[in-house]
Amino acid sequence: MTQIIRSLSEISDRYDVLYCDLWGCLHDGYTPFAEAVEALRAFKAKGGFVLLLTNSPRPRASVERQLERIGVPRDCWDTIASSGDSARAAMLRGIVGRKVWFIGQPHDQGFFAPMEVLENAVEIEQVPLEEAEGIVCTGPVDPSADPAEMRPQFLSAKVRGLKLLCANPDIVVDRGETREWCAGALAQLYSDMGGESLYFGKPHAPIYELARMRLAQAGIDCPSERILAVGDGLKTDILGAQGEPIDSLFITGGLSRAETGTTDQPDPAKLARTLEQAQVEATWSIGFLR
Template sequence: MTDLIPSLASISGDYDAIFCDLWGCLHNGQTPFPAAVAALRAFRAHGKTVLLLTNSPRPKSSVIAQLARIGVPTDAWDEIVSSGDATQYALLSGVIGTRIHHIGAAKDETFFTDLPADAPSLAITRVPLAEAEGVVCTGLKDDLTETPDDYRATLLMMKARGLTMLCANPDLIVDLGERRLYCAGALAQAYTEMGGTALYYGKPHPPIYDLARRRLAALTGQDDARILAIGDGIATDVQGGIGEGIDTLFVTAGIAAPEFGPDPARPDPARLRAWLDAQQLSPTHAIPFLA
């Protein structure tokens, strides 16, 4: 049964490292959550390691820049691994060819320009959809105004040509302040529903965890750390952690908050249990907000 806890400090002694989600746990896309920052700082103060594990489609360097822009302090974390990082390795391994069409916003261009030094060396050519061997989706071109319905014709053309989509962010939605936006995962879901093929390398899929473990081991010099995965995505953070044999801490006040009652700070335990039962997932712990 999931244990509803008051604070990270109440269980931190059981763990050496944290894999912490960003959006919905540490910030809302616009400002950091002070209590979450303080909790991660306190965890690190005991000689433990915080690795930020995000389904952002952009590489680590862009995630660092975003965190700095919205005011997340650098002393709240040790390392970052993004879905964009893991997806870049896949792209540069040739899993969908070399002639690539991109679906995504201009802000995602670093996916193609800021490449990991240890990735395979493969020349990627960006081409129109009619000339593509495969498609990389980092998100909607304008997630403030568009929905997956705006991409139906594009997805149908991809399906007709038998193209595989490499989805750089498995998340379906994200909350930007008080506004809910669609992510790349929503397009990948629509594509698979019409019979297309989409490949994923972010949470809850193994490649991002493999990369996170490698970076954690490089940072700490150990490969047997006791890890806690923290996140507000039941189908990404929690499902991924459980699949990796990692204890999980579910943040209830994130994207699923309305399911647990009118006050996000006081989730109804009965509603939480019923909802988790319906999801057929049982996180090790739950907490209203990361604190």
């Protein structure tokens, strides 16, 4: 059973590395959460290492620029591992072919930028669906639109046996007070229709392999029992931690705020029911990262 805590400092001595989610934990897409920033700063001040583990479809440099625009201070984190970089590496190795149909917004074109560390990369060409060998999805063209609107195109793609590379397994995200669809919703729809979707972010193994590589690049060799995953996504952050396996801190005031009855802290009975229904286990739980 999960244990409810009031602050990260209560358990921080147990861990050397945090895998910290972004949306819903550190910011809401517009504004940093001041208490979360201070909690990460305090963890670093004690010698801890903060790796931002995000299902953003953006490359690491683009995520960093986004954090700067939002106002997340640079001194509260050390490095970034993004679903975007994990998925990009697979795409540039040709996992969905050379000619791809792109589903996403114009600001996600950075996904197709070369990766200097990758040798013998495939030259990717964006083409219409009828010419494509595969699909690359960074998210809906319109995040407010019903994913079911993609059924006609997905039916055509499925019949042709196209694979869909999903750059962000998240189903939804809260941008301020507005809930938006993510690439994971489209990938789930495609799979439900009988198509094949490929995932590289949480809770799937490739992004955790990338995280380990980032730690190694920083000269950190940390045993799994000294790593804590922090996140508000039960089927991404918490399920992914469970699969590693590493401990997890469930931020109940994010995506599951209503289900867990979170105002300042979660309602214990509702929290237990939410975890049971999701069929996941969180080591620790807290209303908000602080």
